[in-house]
Amino acid sequence: MACRISELVIDAEDPDRLAAFWCDVLGYVELAREEDGSVQIGPPDVGFGGAQPTLVFGAGRNPRAGKLPLHFDVNATDRDQDAELARLLALGAVPVDIGQTGGENWHVLADPEGNEFCLLRAQLKAV
Structure with missing residues (x-):
């Protein structure tokens, strides 16, 4: 048995703005909004657990200098x-x-x- 990527979590200064941008880029929709300000997006009519991973934009940002890994x-x-x-x-x-x-x-x-x-x-x- 193997694993697969179900979601990617990304720190964001403005989770709403990034969620909206990536919804437009990927054709995703907002799936959930949490009290902590995080926003989850994913494929329409599929949601979490489908073939494509969902993206979660969490409030908070730790700026990093240089290329991201x-x-x-x-x-x-x-x-x-x-x-x-x-x-x-x-x-x-x-x-x-x-x-x-x-x-x-x-x-x-x-x-x-x-x-x-x-x-x-x-x-x-x-x-």
């Missing part, structure tokens, strides 16, 4: 990479320079709180 990679499901990049930028993502040469087939971006993620080239089927 974990980041998300995302792929478009219904458009090409250029169109998805334009959509993500319109949602509030910002480009990040981590020393790319310009020849990479991915884009490094940051969410509204500066958490880095990459938009990869391949288009995937929606789950």
Whole structure:
């Protein structure tokens, strides 16, 4: 028997703002809101325990200098990479320079709180 990732927990200065951003990026919906200010989001009509992990944005932030040890990679499901990049930028993502040469087939971006993620080239089927 093996484990699988059921949820990812992310500290956030503004859990509502990050939850809204990532709902727009991933097509997720808000699943739960706790008294401590945390917000859980996940796939619509599935919720916790489905094939895709849910995300929990918890109130609180311990700023960390330098590159984070974990980041998300995302792929478009219904458009090409250029169109998805334009959509993500319109949602509030910002480009990040981590020393790319310009020849990479991915884009490094940051969410509204500066958490880095990459938009990869391949288009995937929606789950």
